[in-house]
Amino acid sequence: MSTERKTQTSPMGAHGGGPRGGPLGPMGRPAEKAKDFKGSFKRLLGYLKPRRFRLLVVLLFAVLSTVFSIASPKIMGKATTKLFEGLMMKLKHVPEATVDFNYILNILFILAGLYIISAIFMYIQQYIMAGVAQQTVYDMRRDVNLKLSRLPLKFFDSRTHGDILSRVSNDIDNIATTLQQSLTQLITAVVTLLGILIMMLTISPWLTLIFLAVLPLSALVTKAVASRSQKFFAGQQKVLGELNGHVEEMYTGHQIIKAFGREEESIARFKQINEELYEVGWKAQFMSGIIVPLLSLINNIGYVLVTVVGGIFVINRTITIGDVQAFIQYSRQFTQPIVQTANIVNIIQSTIASAERVFEILDETEEVADSDDAQLIAFPRGNVNLQNVKFRYQENVPLIEDLSIEVKAGQTVAVVGPTGAGKTTLVNLLMRFYEIDGGKITVDGVDIRDIKRTALRSIFGMVLQDTWLFNGSIRDNIAYGREGASEAEIIRAAKTAHADHFIRTLPEGYNTILNEEASNISQGQKQLLTIARAILADPAILILDEATSSVDSRTEVYIQKAMIALMKKRTSFVIAHRLSTIRDADLILVMDNGSVIEKGTHNELLAQGGFYADLYKSQFSGGNIDEQAV
Template sequence: MSKDSKHQGPGGRGPGGGGFGPMGMGMAPQKAKDFKGTLKRLITYLNPYKLQLLAVLITAIISTVFSIVSPKIMGKATTRLFEGLMAKLRGVQGAKIDFDYIGQIILLLIGLYIISAIFAYIQQYIMAGVAQKTVYNLRKEVEEKLNRLPLKYFDSRTHGEILSRAVNDVDNISTTLQQSLTQLITSVVTLLGVIVMMLSISPLMTLIVVLTIPLSFVAIMKIAKKSQIYFKGQQKSLGQLNGHVEEMYTGHKVIKVFGREQQSIETLEKTNEDLFQSGWKAQFMSGMIMPLMSFINNIGYVLVSVVGGLLVTKKAIEIGDIQAFIQYARQFSQPITQTANIANVIQSTIASAERVFEILDETEEVPEAVAAKEIMAPKGEVSFVHVSFSYKENEPLIEDMNIEVKPGQRVAIVGPTGAGKTTLINLLMRFYELNSGKILIDGIDTRELRREKLRSLFGMVLQDTWLFNSTIRDNIAYGREGATKAEIVAAAQAANADHFIRTLPEGYDTILNEEASNISQGQKQLLTIARAILANPAILILDEATSSVDTRTEVQIQKAMDHLMKGRTSFVIAHRLSTIRDADLILVMNHGTVIEKGTHEELLEKGGFYADLYNSQFTVNQKNAG
């Protein structure tokens, strides 16, 4: 589990997430900042499906109505059975139980329940289609938006947060639309229908049942308020436990090396104890809701039975009506509880929608040029003309930078951490927009090229290798669409990777795992070089490609890179200055400015910043060798 995976959506659908007590009353929903505005905006996504939603409403009403009238009809059968039985007991001549009538009632009820089930199925089927289409459109919109967002958006947020919004929050909306919306309609219709049916039987008994509602609400609200505190504590402890387990798992070797097993166990036990304490209190408090509601409802049933019995003795209502009324009274509390639960879920869903809409409202990349140019035969000439850039306003990083790189030149960029080396590459690839000035490739401003066409001119080999969970063949072929098997093998041979690939059990069909840990770091780097060779770019970017490998592997990689750089303009970011002595041009950067430039010999003769850097590394290497 990565650190990013700890981010959960508002729905709390991760491990242990949600804090649901019985009937969901213990849930502590995340609140939206602008509930009404977000709800209105979410409804606009449902506008194209007005007819389907109307069909859902009609089928829900029909299904619920057929279900609601059934107890009253059943009451007639009970009344007829009771009357026949009493007539027999009184010794009335020819008295008998009318089983034909009761049989007809039972057949009618079976028919009603079947019709109710059919309409409930149609309702769920239509709503599932509406929900999935709506969420499909929303997810598609989010995906397209993410493709249009600038790199700074992703740099300023964790992967987990973005994934949480794009996956968890959208799933939360999907679940609510498909389940909670239909449940809400059914609950409202059931509540109204039950009240109507109870009033048709006895207004007095209806009043008794209705009077139990405030008592139920007071009990629920008091317990829910208390349990929410414990549920928050439970979620906090759960997050700490997940974080601790993840940290201990990923840092297992370090813990062993420094002998910190006991401290780790003690921390785990303390966090686990906190989780246990808050967890059982939360479950206990929310678990009290059902018994309390049952107790209050049972008081209502007792009163209904007593009053109903008195009304039957006075011939005011029939005994079957009491049986039907008790059924309605039992149904009465269910939609209220469901509606209260759905209110929490909707609150959480609107919060999720708000988080998704925040992505959709983000500032996009600068639009592409209307009449975009294209470099048909790139030479690789690069010019920085009075370039200025800053990540934050009023905090300039690069000011008035001017660089001229001729086609085929090997340019090394050196300098301390934070000097702006990687920023230079980001600007070259147009991952960030310039504040002022311009960057030209073969005399054409990069802003006049489509980003896709601009980036196709470059090939990159980075310090952090980026390989996919697929075959070695697919990973190399990623460099060029439609590459043949022979071209892939030729690229691997040029990168000195063919030999080690063929020694693997499956050769080019060997599947790399998610982190490509089933091959060595040097082998990974050779594959990324093979991919860059296959792409055949006009300009190369090499960012510390040999920094994390041993000396022998470095020689192999260096040979592969030399082959790759032949005849191409190359930008090499390096910390080990010994690797860039043969560069045609060395740019020495500090605080976002090119403070020195020239060849290795020229810069050493100057005795400036580069000479100090080089000599300090040379001295360190000498000491290490000693």
């Protein structure tokens, strides 16, 4: 089967893939929230469950790494105390007073060992977590890919390609980044916070109380600034979206803009949006950035209080100077895990929202499964029969009502009618992209619901107006029509499609690599390749969407000849756009509002003087444009 679909690319969505924040990460930014945080979180944990042992190892190593790191200031304080005591003895002119450098050297060796051990544990935890994260998202991508292959066409028709791509790529990447980085950072931040608090209490409960008294002020300032900055960040994202949309629109339609002389208007509009973005952007960044100096001011107040009170305690010999030094180091480190935890909580909230968007795909209703006794038609002849078929996209909006058509093997059936008449719907129903609501469709006397979908679709070949060619060689694109096709069969199909000549004029011939948009060959050449692909597939039934409207006359002749060769001895459904191309069809179906309002040969329909006759005459006599839409 040769299926053609239009390739669409989408700019990176708003979910994942973008920056995570300013100077303090996402602090002050409105994080995307999950609709069901608890349920989505539990479901994400389900993907982590098979790796729970490794996660426990990561937790253990993260705790050990942090503990060894936290112990360092306290041990360093002992060296400072020993150095201070020796100097004080010398200042008092105590006989034989010396500084015990051996003790200090031992302390330094111990510190070096602690830092090395902490680094090793951190390396191991990151190594294990990288594997856990990548294996988890590997499973998620596999499940999503398998799910997408089982979803009906209805799902893809009701959503933009950009949204689906964003969920499959950006949202899963967001989950991977959080698992690999933010999760271990959260563990480290929490352990660091608790560890520092415990170490501070062991040094001096009074100093700890003085230091903690300043923290509520930090929290109030952070909350006040963050609440104000959120609305600016929300406004910034809104205006940025408008700017991106304007730029994309202007650059994709730059020829039209130049043709109508609207450059100045476009530039003026860009300037207006850009100024709006500047106004809201600098406010957002200023409000986010002001948190740092404000917190530094408050922390310095606490630092001064701790230093003064600690100095008094040293004079009174309540604690040693090394302990004061260690306490000051701990107080300097205390706010970092708090800010880090706040940022990570925001990131995790956004990550669960990403996971929820992925799970929404996994929860979509799949195609009706093939029955256990589904049949295969070994040698399809191509007889197609539609009996009282009913179908509607929306429950309360009927589209096709009691449609009955009988097509014999080898016949060419043309389907014409205005836009929205149901021509494309008919194709979708024949290939079971959509399930009918009533009646029956048979191929060679077998209900298509009793045939395996893959087997049914292999009976059909499609050549659509919107060509689909993938990034690969011309040989591979033609060979896509049938697995295991030989070189000779590929060339024979290309010759039949009148594509061999132009292929051989290319520098690399059949090895020529088509880029992602296949823009290195013309539209007509693309169409000839898709016809060659369909010829190689050798289907019993063809569905053709005339594709000669955007090619030159000479190429149109080649395409018409290729289509005639392709249709030979095959049942063919031709969605006709130009009525001049279907005069020789065995049967012409004229559709309107989902029903066949006329049917017969070209001459019979002209003789009836009905809708088809009016449509045909309008195309060849410059009639009303509205009547020409087919």
